[in-house]
Amino acid sequence: MPGSIEFFVWCTCFILEVAVVVCAIRAGIFRRFLPLNLYMAASAVGDLLRFRILFHYGYTSREYFYFYYYSDALLTVALYLALISLFVQVFKELSAEKFVILGACLLLTGTSLFSYLVIQQSTGRLLTRFVVELSQNLYFVGLVLTYVLWGAILKLRETRAQLVQLVLSLGIYFSLFAANYAIRNLYPAASGISISLLQFLGCFLPLAWAYAFWRIPEDARLAPATLAVIPR
């Protein structure tokens, strides 16, 4: 059973997730960042349900195990859609939304297919393996996509501070989890600490997004970078 620190972090994370939605509603940008807010709301609901299942059935129960991984997969898909919505916002001015959506659908289909090909030789618990594999693969696709989006923001000289903050925090969040995952794989002896750290890392994204919605005005712009001097 998790200890009091784990429960404290869990509750903090839940409060931050709710805070993201509340701050977005308060700032009047709930609909503008609808997928992001829906993801956070779903994450908060997921936490509540996980909490209930954990208390009702126990930490090592089959119910908690299955609910945790299935809900994690659904939340990863929701996070992927939230990321795509950020892509759409960045590429809106180029009128390239339909290409972004097409690419996102292709990528999701390709990732699902790849995940199925990886687990199709498994003998047992095929669906569970598929769900976990899809979640993993989609997570890494999200990681790469975030860096692609960050490159596009730099290239297009995006100056909307709120949007930049959202994408940057997403990039850091994905990178932290990837680093944690790598450490667990490279140093299995340290996996206990790494798994404990996961909970703390999980609080980063709601904290950063709540800050972005709470403190950064919708029309705030970043100062443009130093202009390049082109000799004539």
Add this chain to the structure above:
Amino acid sequence: MKLTVVAAMVILVGAMGLKTAVASSGSGSVVMANGGAPAPPSPWKNGGAPAPPSPWKNGGAPAPPSPWKNGGAPAPPSPWK
């Protein structure tokens, strides 16, 4: 259109390559990225969930008495001795 398809494939290949590189030693751990709930043990090595009972070895249901060895009926005397 073609460019979109190619970009999607490149991203997919890149992501899977990155995953392979990160999980090179393959300890079987799982990356979890949503919410602050404590993660249950890895499903593939130390799964918290009990594996579903195998129908061939340790089924939850009581095994029917073997008709050849331990039947309820007394075994008939061996015809060879």
